[in-house]
Amino acid sequence: MTLRSLALTSRYLSREESAAIAKRALSFATADETRVMVTSTSVANTRFAVNQISTGGDSFDAVVTVISKFGKKSGSSSTNQLDDAALRSVVQIAERVAKLSPEDPEALPELGPQTYREGVNWSDTTASQDPMMRAQAVKRVADPARNAGLVSTGFMEAITGSQAIANNKGLFAYNRSTSSVLTTTVRTSDGTGSGWAGATHHDWSRIDPASLGARATQKARSSVNPVAIEPGRYTVVLEPTAAGNLVQFITRALNARAADEGRSFFSLPGGKNKIGQKVVDERVTIVSDPFDPDVASAPFSGDGSPTQRVVWIENGIVKNLDYDRYWAQKNGRQPTGASSAVRMSGGTSSLDDLIRSTPRGLLVTRFWYLRPVDQRTILYTGLTRDGTFLIENGKVTKPVKNLRFNDSPIFMLNNLEAMGVPERVSASEGGDPGQAIMVPPIKVRDFNFTSLSDAV
Amino acid sequence: MAGIAAHPIGRHATDALASPSHSEYSPLVAAEPNVKELAMIALDAAKHAGAEYADVRFVRNRNQTVSTREQRVTNVSDNETYGFGVRTLVNGAWGFAASRDLTKEEVARVAALAAAQARANQSALLRPVALAPTPAVESGTWTSPIAVDPFSVEIEDKVALLLAANQAALAIKGARFVNSAMFFLREEKTFASTDGSFTVQTIYRTQPSMTVTAVGNGDFATRESVDVAPRGLGYEHVRDSKLTEMAPRWADEAVQKLTAKSVDVGRYDLVLHPSHLWLTIHESVAHPTELDRAMGYEANYAGTSFVAPPEKVLGTLKYGSELMNIRGDRTQPGSLSACGWDDEGVKPEEFDIIKRGMFVDYQTTREQAPWLDWYYKKIGKPTRSHGCSYAQTWAAVQFQRMPNVSLLPGDKDLGWDDLIAATDRGIAIIGDGSFSIDQQRYNAQFGGQVFYEIKGGKIVGMLKDVAYQMRTPDFWASLDMLGGPKSYFLGGAFGDAKGQPVQVNAISHGAPVTRFRNINVINTGRTA
Numbered sequence: 001m002t003l004r005s006l007a008l009t010s011r012y013l014s015r016e017e018s019a020a021i022a023k024r025a026l027s028f029a030t031a032d033e034t035r036v037m038v039t040s041t042s043v044a045n046t047r048f049a050v051n052q053i054s055t056g057g058d059s060f061d062a063v064v065t066v067i068s069k070f071g072k073k074s075g076s077s078s079t080n081q082l083d084d085a086a087l088r089s090v091v092q093i094a095e096r097v098a099k100l101s102p103e104d105p106e107a108l109p110e111l112g113p114q115t116y117r118e119g120v121n122w123s124d125t126t127a128s129q130d131p132m133m134r135a136q137a138v139k140r141v142a143d144p145a146r147n148a149g150l151v152s153t154g155f156m157e158a159i160t161g162s163q164a165i166a167n168n169k170g171l172f173a174y175n176r177s178t179s180s181v182l183t184t185t186v187r188t189s190d191g192t193g194s195g196w197a198g199a200t201h202h203d204w205s206r207i208d209p210a211s212l213g214a215r216a217t218q219k220a221r222s223s224v225n226p227v228a229i230e231p232g233r234y235t236v237v238l239e240p241t242a243a244g245n246l247v248q249f250i251t252r253a254l255n256a257r258a259a260d261e262g263r264s265f266f267s268l269p270g271g272k273n274k275i276g277q278k279v280v281d282e283r284v285t286i287v288s289d290p291f292d293p294d295v296a297s298a299p300f301s302g303d304g305s306p307t308q309r310v311v312w313i314e315n316g317i318v319k320n321l322d323y324d325r326y327w328a329q330k331n332g333r334q335p336t337g338a339s340s341a342v343r344m345s346g347g348t349s350s351l352d353d354l355i356r357s358t359p360r361g362l363l364v365t366r367f368w369y370l371r372p373v374d375q376r377t378i379l380y381t382g383l384t385r386d387g388t389f390l391i392e393n394g395k396v397t398k399p400v401k402n403l404r405f406n407d408s409p410i411f412m413l414n415n416l417e418a419m420g421v422p423e424r425v426s427a428s429e430g431g432d433p434g435q436a437i438m439v440p441p442i443k444v445r446d447f448n449f450t451s452l453s454d455a456v
Numbered sequence: 457m458a459g460i461a462a463h464p465i466g467r468h469a470t471d472a473l474a475s476p477s478h479s480e481y482s483p484l485v486a487a488e489p490n491v492k493e494l495a496m497i498a499l500d501a502a503k504h505a506g507a508e509y510a511d512v513r514f515v516r517n518r519n520q521t522v523s524t525r526e527q528r529v530t531n532v533s534d535n536e537t538y539g540f541g542v543r544t545l546v547n548g549a550w551g552f553a554a555s556r557d558l559t560k561e562e563v564a565r566v567a568a569l570a571a572a573q574a575r576a577n578q579s580a581l582l583r584p585v586a587l588a589p590t591p592a593v594e595s596g597t598w599t600s601p602i603a604v605d606p607f608s609v610e611i612e613d614k615v616a617l618l619l620a621a622n623q624a625a626l627a628i629k630g631a632r633f634v635n636s637a638m639f640f641l642r643e644e645k646t647f648a649s650t651d652g653s654f655t656v657q658t659i660y661r662t663q664p665s666m667t668v669t670a671v672g673n674g675d676f677a678t679r680e681s682v683d684v685a686p687r688g689l690g691y692e693h694v695r696d697s698k699l700t701e702m703a704p705r706w707a708d709e710a711v712q713k714l715t716a717k718s719v720d721v722g723r724y725d726l727v728l729h730p731s732h733l734w735l736t737i738h739e740s741v742a743h744p745t746e747l748d749r750a751m752g753y754e755a756n757y758a759g760t761s762f763v764a765p766p767e768k769v770l771g772t773l774k775y776g777s778e779l780m781n782i783r784g785d786r787t788q789p790g791s792l793s794a795c796g797w798d799d800e801g802v803k804p805e806e807f808d809i810i811k812r813g814m815f816v817d818y819q820t821t822r823e824q825a826p827w828l829d830w831y832y833k834k835i836g837k838p839t840r841s842h843g844c845s846y847a848q849t850w851a852a853v854q855f856q857r858m859p860n861v862s863l864l865p866g867d868k869d870l871g872w873d874d875l876i877a878a879t880d881r882g883i884a885i886i887g888d889g890s891f892s893i894d895q896q897r898y899n900a901q902f903g904g905q906v907f908y909e910i911k912g913g914k915i916v917g918m919l920k921d922v923a924y925q926m927r928t929p930d931f932w933a934s935l936d937m938l939g940g941p942k943s944y945f946l947g948g949a950f951g952d953a954k955g956q957p958v959q960v961n962a963i964s965h966g967a968p969v970t971r972f973r974n975i976n977v978i979n980t981g982r983t984a
Contacts (some may be wrong), residue, residue: 026615033514041853047956049753053577058569059554059851076533080556093534100611101532131551137631139580146582153755154955156899167650191764194755196898262671271672339892368759369892373903373923373980376676381892381901381923381980404892404899404925423918430958431757450978451925453899454762 011160012127013040013061015174018164020083026168031068031109034170035304038164039063045157046134051146053138056131068094069110072103106326110167110305119175121436123203126178129158131235142183142214150220152213154184155431158204165304173300180204180435181426185386186216187220187456188224193399194456195219196366198241198385198426200433206424215307219365219387226399228320228452229390235361235417236306236447237354239393243344244427244439245367246380246409251339251435252284252377254312260331265319265378265410274318280413282316285345288337294424295436297341307337346422346440349366354418356394361443362403363389363396368429370411379408383453403449404456417443461559472789473567488742494563495648498542501564503650505571507544508586509889511649512567513798514540514558515850520607523637524618526626530635532611539850542567546574548584552853583780588825588841590802592652598796600660601789602690606640609691614638614681621699625668628707630714632676638662638694639686653801661686661792661962662693663950666703671708677713677920682887682905683731685964689790709906709918716918720908721979725882726924726972727875731903734947734965736886740928741775741782742861742965744897745809746844746954747818751827757893759952763815764927770831773815776932781864782810784819786843791964792948797843799854804843809861813932821845823855848959855955862966864945866938872969875937879971882910883922888925888947890980901925921981931972939968 014019022036042063049054064087065078075097079090134156145152154301158180166172183198197215199207238246259266259273266274289309299307303325311319320336328335355363365387373379383404389396420441428434502510516538521923523531540563541554541580551574553566598670618636625634640691663686669678684697728736743761748754750764763769775782785792786804797803800822808816818828824840825832832839847854876884887905894900948964 007618043957047955048580049556049755050582051580052582052753053549053580054753055550055552055855056577056851057552057554057853058573058574059541061537061556061851063533063537074532076531078533078535078537080539090536097532097611099532099614102615104530106528118632131573132579135579137575142580153752155756157957170718183756187752187755187760191760196756209747215842253984262674263633263669263678314460326838368895371892373890374921374982375678376931377982379980379982381890383892385895395725399787402899404894404901406901406980407980411982430755430953431956432958449900451893451897451901453834454927455759455894455896455898 007071011042012162012176013038013062013115018162018174019172022166023166024084025064025066025087025091026166028088029068029168031070031095033066033069033168035110035165036307037188039161041157041159041161042406043157044129045155045253046131046312047139047155048138048142049153050080051152053135053141055396058131065092066090066094066217067245068098068452070098072107073101074107075101076228079338082218101451108176108325110169113170114171114173114304114306116299116306117291118290119177119179119214119296119299120293121202126180126202126204127160127164129204132330137182137209140209144213145186145217150217151189152186154182156182157432159433163298165300167304171304172334173304175298177287177298180207181431181433182209182212183276183431184212184216186220188220191456193220193224194386195223199429200426201424222386226401228401231403231449233446233448235443235445237356237358237361238361238441239351239365239442240423240439240441241366241425241427242364243371243442244425246412246438247439248294248427248435249378249380250409250435251312251342254322254339256323262356265376266318267293273321275321277318278316279318279410280313281416283345283416283419284313284316284413286313286342287311288342290341292343295341295343295438297436301337305335310336314340341436343438344422347419350417351420351441353442355373355391355396357418358443359393361391362400370429373406378409378410379406381406398413402453404451404453405447405449412444412447415445417445459667461896462620474875487494491646494558494560495646497560498563498567499648499650502542502544502571502684503646503668503838505568507546507571509545509650510542511647512540512542512548513799514646517645517849518607518642519797519933520640521637522611522614522618524622525635526622526633528621529615541850541853542570543853544570544574545863546571547578548739549574549578549581550585551577554851567734581801586826587822588642588839590822590841592803593655593797594652596796597656600688600794602660604691606662606691607642617699621666622695622702624700625666625703628704628712629670630672631672633706634666636666636699638664647797647799649801651801655801657796659688659706659795660688660704660823662689662691664694664697666699666706668707668710670714675714676712679710679905681706686792686950687790688792695822709854712918713920714803716920718981719919719922719979723974724977725886727879727880727882728908728970728972729872730945730967730969731887731947735891735904737861737863737967739891739893740897740900740931742858745818746799746856746858747820747824747827750818753798753952757956762896762898766828766831771816774813775810775815775929776813778812778937779866779938780810780813780932782861783807783841783864784809784859784946786859788860788946788964789964791946792962793860793964798845799847799893800845802841802843802845804859819844819856819858824856843872843915846961848961852959857954857961858952858963865944865968869940869942871936871939871943875939875971876915877913878937879910880912883919883977884908884910884915900928914982921979922977923980924975924977926975931975934973934975935970936973937971939970943968
């Protein structure tokens with residue numbers, strides 16, 4: 001057996017297979033309404049540490065989730081066993097749970113048949129990765145690092161999968177998707193310098209391991225023996241990853257109901273919300289478009305609603321909040337679906353341009369251990385990591401020790417000085433593909449650093 | 457204020473846990489004879505493909521969630537996943553593959569795939585893996601010490617309990633919203649290795665939870681029920697947590713937060729309840745003493761450690777004050793990390809990590825223990841794994857994860873009120889809140905659920921917008937008062953994240969009440 005025939009890393013359920021499984025499950029249903037979701041996922045990953053592969057994994061799973069409804073009562077159950085007995089059982093459990101549950105006054109009927117556009121988040125290149133290809137990609141990062149006397153550690157992953165939704169009112173939706181990511185941290189052997197680089201895209205061919213390794217290496221070398229600076233308010237140039245680390249928290253705070261209930265940054269007194277209000281600099285626009293080829297997402301959401309382009313913030317003004325079907329109906333709005341992938345506006349400057357125009361400031365590669373401190377202002381804390389530098393008179397002059405900040409992406413985008421060209425970034429701290437997000441490098445004044453860290 | 461009720465569960469507990477009764481819930485996996493047969497097929501296929509070592513885990517995981525808000529049920533779901541993962545060692549390189557198809561053909565294919573992946577991984581191998589020896593367990597069984605199987609309790613009863621607790625919270629004036637939930641897990645895990653071990657374990661986890669939100673004057677505040685910790689117990693933990701009785705207090709505290717005094721920045725003595733300190737222990741002690749971090753294996757995500765390199769810190773690094781004794785274990789009854797064997801067949805042992813303030817040992821697996829061979833020889837201990845191997849599901853490869861890591865109580869019978877009374881100018885903190893720490897675990901910032909100002913040995917009022925910033929060794933050096941065994945409480949979480957792809961680990965951390973001197977407190981309140 002060859003590795004290729006063994007690997008089958010691109011295993012996923014086709015439209016026909018998904019439809020057949022959903023049909024079998026629906027045939028066992030006795031509830032008033034039944035929704036069946038069928039997902040399949042192949043995860044293929046390789047980890048490396050101290051310049052060698054440490055572990056890896058190839059796994060395949062397929063899950064059927066059933067939502068059963070009797071009137072306004074509903075219940076859910078899932079299984080990853082797909083034979084008739086398991087499907088019959090999962091339907092019976094969902095129906096039993098539904099019957100035992102109280103009526104939900106907010107229950108909505110299932111949708112009927114919908115029309116969907118074809119999803120654009122699939123890549124044959126990503127779906128065809130195998131362990132040897134991954135090992136070769138790792139070597140393109142680890143070998144140069146080792147030859148330079150440095151220590152590389154990192155992770156790459158390719159995920160191939162399918163999502164299908166069917167119900168007993170004739171709705172059927174299907175999409176197949178891929179995602180891939182490579183991130184690496186290169187450190188000096190004495191641990192006094194550390195640099196990071198990473199990239200993610202649904203199309204693996206858009207990721208260049210060697211250049212990422214070179215970037216992390218350059219940052220590791222230039223970050224050796226950082227100097228301490230006084231914590232306080234600084235002008236910062238945030239690389240796209242660092243900007244993405246923070247901007248994504250705005251998109252997670254867009255829930256309309258929380259805003260209307262008075263427990264969100266987007267709340268206004270009297271049960272109102274900030275739609276129509278200016279909340280950030282007028283150059284900022286944030287949009288979700290499932291069919292944007294660089295930040296694509298599924299053409300439907302979990303209830304089978306087709307997804308569409310949604311403008312959340314336009315020229316600094318809140319245009320939309322995230323409405324589910326119930327809250328939209330209650331408030332006379334269109335449901336939006338959640339902001340699964342976003343693109344932020346940018347400018348034409350390069351990162352170097354932003355640095356050149358800065359008399360004194362800090363350059364930040366990425367942030368780490370970001371945690372909410374105050375939901376009222378979307379205030380977060382976290383630290384800089386793996387490449388933090390002082391900018392003096394338009395030049396990067398020396399590495400500085402890492403710093404903790406307490407600040408909000410809302411304040412940050414009000415203090416905006418300049419933006420560069422948006423890039424797709426790996427903004428998830430864990431190095432998984434994460435939320436698809438495209439953000440520019442940005443220059444911001446008065447960013448609030450509150451303490452120094454000895455960590456390299 | 458009186459100290460909040462602590463559940464005295466753990467090795468220092470005074471009340472014995474009810475003896476488990478789960479005859480109708482005997483391990484299902486063991487009752488299916490084909491699992492053993494499939495396991496042997498996997499090990500044979502791996503050996504046939506050239507593996508010098510292999511192990512296989514079959515895991516059937518059932519979970520149930522019931523979620524509510526106010527008087528409405530928002531979600532009831534009951535889920536099951538079943539599959540297996542094969543790990544192989546070929547010429548010193550690891551491979552791992554997993555699948556949901558429980559057939560002989562698929563088990564053999566996946567074992568061969570794991571071996572083939574190990575061969576591919578050899579192309580970038582510098583230091584071959586060698587495993588510390590561990591005794592074979594030919595036939596072992598272990599079950600969490602539960603009294604009531606949570607899956608035997610009707611959904612209606614669970615819903616009724618949550619809605620009653622919600623009603624009790626909303627009866628407090630100013631409490632506008634309440635979310636509550638229960639989560640239950642039963643994991644049936646069969647492990648077999650080419651070293652001759654075969655074990656079957658049934659692990660339960662249970663978490664009841666509530667969040668109350670108060671809204672007023674254009675502001676809002678929340679109180680989370682973090683003083684009810686998740687546990688490796690059954691439905692009895694839900695009943696013992698007394699959500700309905702506790703809800704009015706949580707609601708009242710959420711309302712009080714709206715008008716609490718905003719803290720003045722400065723240095724304070726902190727009196728920390730174990731429902732708060734467990735998380736500080738987790739971040740500033742348990743993570744930095746993971747050996748893979750110290751050796752650079754987690755540099756790309758979780759980070760490295762200031763407790764490194766091993767040869768410069770083992771037995772010599774002063775971590776904290778003499779009062780600080782930290783121990784790792786997977787034995788405390790009802791703790792989240794408790795098990796009979798870890799995910800590579802090692803029976804876990806209790807081990808000291810910090811003794812009288814001195815760092816003495818790391819958390820290890822079979823792969824890692826030999827890295828410290830020189831040290832164990834020096835101190836006259838055998839080179840063996842401490843039993844810290846864990847994988848979150850059948851689909852994920854096992855690696856080093858922390859066990860329960862706990863601060864041992866002091867000898868004196870001191871409690872919460874004693875520490876408050878001994879403090880002239882301080883802040884008392886209950887419950888964990890916001891938390892963040894750097895990638896080497898030096899600089900941390902912690903919030904909490906409820907803060908009280910202490911003046912002249914008395915609590916004089918509630919504070920808000922409080923967070924403390926610390927440098928780990930300085931913080932632990934400032935520990936100057938330690939509560940006794942009666943103040944011991946086991947906190948914990950399901951969501952300890954590490955590894956790539958990220959895996960979550962469930963752990964408990966015990967501690968008594970404590971006092972830390974002269975800690976830097978910041979004010980986190982800002983206006984939009």
